[in-house]
Amino acid sequence: MDKKIIGITGTYCAGKNHISLLFEKKGVPVLDLDKLGHQAIEAEKDSILRHFGQEILGEDNNIDRKKLGQKVFGNNGELAALEGIIHPWVNRETLSWIEARQEKACVINAALLHRSSAFELLDAIIIVHAPFLVRLLRAKKRDKLPWLALLKRFRSQSDFNSQYLKEKTDIYRVGNISSCRCSGKKLEHRIDEILSLQGITRV
Numbered sequence: 001m002d003k004k005i006i007g008i009t010g011t012y013c014a015g016k017n018h019i020s021l022l023f024e025k026k027g028v029p030v031l032d033l034d035k036l037g038h039q040a041i042e043a044e045k046d047s048i049l050r051h052f053g054q055e056i057l058g059e060d061n062n063i064d065r066k067k068l069g070q071k072v073f074g075n076n077g078e079l080a081a082l083e084g085i086i087h088p089w090v091n092r093e094t095l096s097w098i099e100a101r102q103e104k105a106c107v108i109n110a111a112l113l114h115r116s117s118a119f120e121l122l123d124a125i126i127i128v129h130a131p132f133l134v135r136l137l138r139a140k141k142r143d144k145l146p147w148l149a150l151l152k153r154f155r156s157q158s159d160f161n162s163q164y165l166k167e168k169t170d171i172y173r174v175g176n177i178s179s180c181r182c183s184g185k186k187l188e189h190r191i192d193e194i195l196s197l198q199g200i201t202r203v
Contacts, residue, residue, distance in 0.1 A: 004124070006123065007108045008113070008126045055067065056071060098121065114164065126171075134177060
């Protein structure tokens with residue numbers, strides 16, 4: 001049986017990483033494209049510095065992602081330039097990782113899943129969701145940004161679901177509302193259900 005490739009995505013602070021962790025606990029390998037993107041920044045450091053300049057370096061002489069983020073946030077041209085540098089590297093590594101997997105299933109965790117080189121290979125997509133207020137409080141606790149900055153990020157994703165719901169790939173919605181034990185058990189059961197629907201009863 002060919003391995004199943006499952007994508008996990010969701011809006012800002014919906015809880016994608018928590019769902020990914022539950023898959024890992026079940027023995028399903030997960031590739032976090034956000035972390036891979038961080039590796040790409042280091043791998044393509046010279047190219048990034050040529051475009052954005054030395055002022056994005058931190059005291060440790062590595063690229064300061066916050067400074068880099070300030071350069072590209074709200075600037076479509078600069079964002080496109082950065083993506084043009086790091087996306088080819090991330091896409092190559094993603095496909096290599098998938099090809100190397102020997103398990104019955106693997107997972108790609110990505111905020112911008114639809115822009116990944118793995119998107120056309122997916123057998124299923126999991127869209128993680130949580131109420132607005134829950135996500136807002138998670139974001140404030142995690143990122144400690146001003147409320148206005150957080151609201152701008154939320155507003156930028158107002159049309160998030162539409163880019164996935166039109167796909168013919170199997171799509172599952174998973175609610176990640178709280179961290180209580182009861183909720184955790186329900187999430188584990190939901191993941192088992194999704195794996196079963198994909199024809200995977202044992203990883």
